[in-house]
């Protein structure tokens with residue numbers, strides 16, 4: 001956690017609550033699934049929903065579905081005929097994600113993929129309005145290179161964990177590929193003239209990018 005837990009709790013209390021379905025998904029993920037801290041949670045989830053409502057995207061790409069929490073939040077602002085494409089490498093998460101896409105009533109607007117995002121992204125022939133990157137940190141620069149030409153001008157990219165529990169302001173330990181990936185990603189986008197970016201210290205750090 002980057003910010004004071006009391007401040008984070010206050011921010012949650014004064015943000016809209018998550019839906020009943022999202023609360024149920026949060027509970028089930030915590031009870032049954034490994035690494036439940038990976039799930040976006042109420043505050044970040046409401047932020048993703050707000051971004052989606054602001055943009056009213058037709059096509060969203062998510063890299064890192066996990067149990068489907070952020071996909072449901074991102075889908076909330078989709079246009080009536082819009083779709084969210086979401087990629088997950090762990091096939092064991094398929095049944096819980098599918099169950100909650102149905103409970104949230106979005107099964108017809110979700111296009112789920114199971115496999116390695118590095119291999120799947122090049123096969124998706126869609127122009128995206130919004131991309132959410134939230135998978136293995138080592139590959140963040142690679143994901144960025146793969147998606148940047150699939151995002152329309154004026155489209156947005158949201159990237160999670162860019163503060164990586166504060167490790168970005170500590171010396172890089174040898175062999176720490178995740179932190180190295182985050183360092184490389186943050187440096188890459190900071191000097192990329194195709195985008196404008198702002199790093200928000202929300203939760204574990206969210207980078208917002210607008211393609212110009």
Ligand SMILES: C[S@@+](CC[C@H](N)C(=O)[O-])C[C@H]1O[C@@H](n2cnc3c(N)ncnc32)[C@H](O)[C@@H]1O
Nearest residue numbers: 038039040064066069070088089116117135136
């Ligand atoms: C932080 S979790 C995603 C959390 C989810 N976006 C949410 O907020 O509820 C990261 C997910 O990325 C998946 N992942 C890791 N490497 C991947 C890869 N190469 N391709 C696709 N998914 C991957 C992991 O299995 C994990 O479920």
